[in-house]
Amino acid sequence: MEDSTPVVDVQGLHVGYRTASGPARALLDIDMTIQPNERVGLVGESGCGKSTLLKTIMGVLPPNGEVTEGRIFLGDDDLLEMSEEARRKTRWAEISMITQSALNALNPVKRIDAQILEAVRAHRRVSKADGKALVARLFEMVGVSPDRAHDYPFQFSGGMRQRAVIAMALALSPRLIVADEPTTALDVIVQDQIFTRLRKLQDERGFAMILVTHDIALVVENCQRICVMYAGMIVETGQTQDIVNKPRHPYTIGLLNAVSVLGSTREPIAIPGSPPNLFEKLGGCRFAPRCPLATQLCHTQVPPRVDLENDRVVRCHHWEKADDFAAKASSAETWAQAPAAQLENP
Amino acid sequence: MSSFWVRRLWQSALTLLIMLTLMFFMFRMLPGDPTATVISPALYPKAQETLRIQFGLDKPLWEQYLVYVKNLAVFDFGLSFHTGRPVADEISGRLLNTILLVFPSMIAAYALGALVGAIVGWRRGSKLEAILVFLSTALQSAPVFWLSMLAILFFSIRLDLFPIGHIVSPGMFPEENWRMYLSMDFLHHLALPFLVNTLYQFCFPFLLMRSSILATVGEDYIELAKMKGLTDRRVLYHHAMRNSLLPLATTLPMTLGWAVAGSVVIETVFSWPGLGLLMVEAVGRSDYPVVQAAFLLIAVLTVVGTLIADLLYTLLDPRIVNA
Numbered sequence: 001m002e003d004s005t006p007v008v009d010v011q012g013l014h015v016g017y018r019t020a021s022g023p024a025r026a027l028l029d030i031d032m033t034i035q036p037n038e039r040v041g042l043v044g045e046s047g048c049g050k051s052t053l054l055k056t057i058m059g060v061l062p063p064n065g066e067v068t069e070g071r072i073f074l075g076d077d078d079l080l081e082m083s084e085e086a087r088r089k090t091r092w093a094e095i096s097m098i099t100q101s102a103l104n105a106l107n108p109v110k111r112i113d114a115q116i117l118e119a120v121r122a123h124r125r126v127s128k129a130d131g132k133a134l135v136a137r138l139f140e141m142v143g144v145s146p147d148r149a150h151d152y153p154f155q156f157s158g159g160m161r162q163r164a165v166i167a168m169a170l171a172l173s174p175r176l177i178v179a180d181e182p183t184t185a186l187d188v189i190v191q192d193q194i195f196t197r198l199r200k201l202q203d204e205r206g207f208a209m210i211l212v213t214h215d216i217a218l219v220v221e222n223c224q225r226i227c228v229m230y231a232g233m234i235v236e237t238g239q240t241q242d243i244v245n246k247p248r249h250p251y252t253i254g255l256l257n258a259v260s261v262l263g264s265t266r267e268p269i270a271i272p273g274s275p276p277n278l279f280e281k282l283g284g285c286r287f288a289p290r291c292p293l294a295t296q297l298c299h300t301q302v303p304p305r306v307d308l309e310n311d312r313v314v315r316c317h318h319w320e321k322a323d324d325f326a327a328k329a330s331s332a333e334t335w336a337q338a339p340a341a342q343l344e345n346p
Numbered sequence: 347m348s349s350f351w352v353r354r355l356w357q358s359a360l361t362l363l364i365m366l367t368l369m370f371f372m373f374r375m376l377p378g379d380p381t382a383t384v385i386s387p388a389l390y391p392k393a394q395e396t397l398r399i400q401f402g403l404d405k406p407l408w409e410q411y412l413v414y415v416k417n418l419a420v421f422d423f424g425l426s427f428h429t430g431r432p433v434a435d436e437i438s439g440r441l442l443n444t445i446l447l448v449f450p451s452m453i454a455a456y457a458l459g460a461l462v463g464a465i466v467g468w469r470r471g472s473k474l475e476a477i478l479v480f481l482s483t484a485l486q487s488a489p490v491f492w493l494s495m496l497a498i499l500f501f502s503i504r505l506d507l508f509p510i511g512h513i514v515s516p517g518m519f520p521e522e523n524w525r526m527y528l529s530m531d532f533l534h535h536l537a538l539p540f541l542v543n544t545l546y547q548f549c550f551p552f553l554l555m556r557s558s559i560l561a562t563v564g565e566d567y568i569e570l571a572k573m574k575g576l577t578d579r580r581v582l583y584h585h586a587m588r589n590s591l592l593p594l595a596t597t598l599p600m601t602l603g604w605a606v607a608g609s610v611v612i613e614t615v616f617s618w619p620g621l622g623l624l625m626v627e628a629v630g631r632s633d634y635p636v637v638q639a640a641f642l643l644i645a646v647l648t649v650v651g652t653l654i655a656d657l658l659y660t661l662l663d664p665r666i667v668n669a
Binding site: 058060063088089090091092093096097099100101104105106107108109110118119122123152154168 | 470471565566567569570571572573574575576577580584585588589592662663664665
């Protein structure tokens with residue numbers, strides 16, 4: 001996998017928002033590589049910058065959002081250097097998206113087939129008959145009867161709408177599909193059906209996928225690689241098995257700890273404190289206030305990127321102590337030593 | 347026709363009945379004796395009495411009301427107290443003049459307002475936006491008679507571009523007929539009241555469309571439309587505007603009756619011989635049959651406009667199904 005060209009390669013990306021209360025630094029030095037046919041999971045709490053990263057990749061940052069540094073390569077081309085028209089042409093044809101809430105993502109007053117064909121027609125000419133056949137094929141792929149293609153979104157159930165959005169994402173056979181919390185609004189049975197379908201489609205059609213979610217269990221089940229985000233930074237990435245078995249960043253350890261495991265008597269433990277305010281200037285590790293391992297160094301210096309074996313990257317001054325820490329992390333007292341916890345219960 | 351529309355039509359009919367009942371009694375509660383204008387006090391009492399019987403004014407009020415409703419049912423609006431001619435003849439020519447002035451300017455105002463509002467809302471934060479929002483808020487709060495007088499003062503008197511009033515130049519068309527409406531002279535007279543009315547009516551759809559677009563911009567389906575690689579224009583016209591048009595398309599027919607009623611002011615200032623001016627004259631003369639018919643017409647326009655708005659809604663928004 002290492003010698004193949006990545007589908008998308010994000011390098012040193014910094015993104016900020018200009019707001020009434022000053023600039024907010026939403027993304028800091030993001031590196032992310034997606035290989036063909038790979039499923040990468042992007043996990044993190046709400047507000048950690050997952051959506052901003054996706055919007056930057058899709059080129060739909062709101063007007064007050066701004067890329068201050070970095071590149072996003074699609075094959076050999078830098079998306080951020082392209083003209084607006086060239087960029088428009090890459091949208092959906094190269095990178096498409098399965099949106100967070102399929103309920104609001106479809107225009108309520110337009111028929112579903114028209115909304116799918118509109119995306120296709122923005123990129124190439126399609127005759128009426130070919131368009132109809134294409135929509136029928138896509139609907140069959142996602143497991144919805146093609147007779148329903150001419151319906152309006154409100155005539156669909158939540159699961160069907162999600163499938164319609166997946167059908168739309170597949171319409172132009174893109175190289176990368178970004179799935180932003182694709183099943184959050186659905187029950188677990190439909191969720192499982194949709195992921196099974198997505199994995200099967202991926203095997204058949206060979207696109208790469210980024211799965212964004214705050215549900216780490218979903219990622220462990222579905223993705224080969226994981227990127228863990230915290231407060232605008234990717235704090236750890238690596239193969240799923242490596243991350244789950246040997247997490248190197250205290251935040252990853254905390255996240256894994258916060259998930260309840262079926263059949264285990266272990267109580268999930270929440271990480272004390274809350275994510276930092278993004279308006280503050282970066283003076284050290286953003287996780288330090290919530291980290292039991294934090295030392296003076298953590299509060300004053302941004303941890304450097306450490307490359308480990310097997311494509312593993314971690315951003316922590318004390319990653320070598322991770323094994324030791326992981327052993328103690330399942331006890332609540334360990335977390336009580338974090339500065340944030342000390343503030344809460346002195 | 348579904349039961350919804352049957353119910354809707356019954357409701358409209360009932361609304362109209364209530365309207366005309368209220369109007370009938372309200373005008374009779376106004377001070378002023380119609381017999382004084384209809385029947386000259388100089389006549390012999392005997393002759394006065396005969397006339398009173400002829401117009402049915404000697405009967406008790408409830409009986410007058412029943413006759414009125416019965417006549418309305420066969421579209422007999424009675425005779426004008428002032429001219430003695432049938433009210434229908436009296437009103438129809440005047441109504442046409444009002445429609446020629448009001449409807450085109452309403453449609454122009456709404457079309458322009460929707461387009462400009464959409465573009466300005468889409469490019470949020472431009473200088474043009476700030477200026478237009480300020481101007482239209484100011485314009486909307488200004489009295490329309492004042493705007494009309496300013497327009498006359500500037501364009502007619504100062505620049506001498508347009509006539510100061512009337513529908514055609516006096517003496518041009520001694521017999522009013524359809525030829526009049528095809529003349530350049532008519533258009534020349536129409537221009538200024540049309541412009542003032544359009545400008546005034548522009549503000550509401552402009553502000554509504556702008557705020558409606560602003561509310562739409564953050565919707566997920568707009569973001570998805572952008573991500574689909576649609577051109578910026580297509581996202582604006584086919585998604586943002588298409589959805590924001592809903593409130594506007596339905597207010598337009600609903601305001602038609604209101605616009606005709608509002609023509610009273612503009613027609614008075616421009617001496618435009620339309621329904622509005624007729625109403626002002628008729629009220630002054632206590633010419634009940636004419637006033638009642640004119641007000642009824644406005645009520646009918648409003649009720650029919652509301653019906654059209656309902657119908658438009660079902661056509662424009664598939665989510666609304668009147669089963």
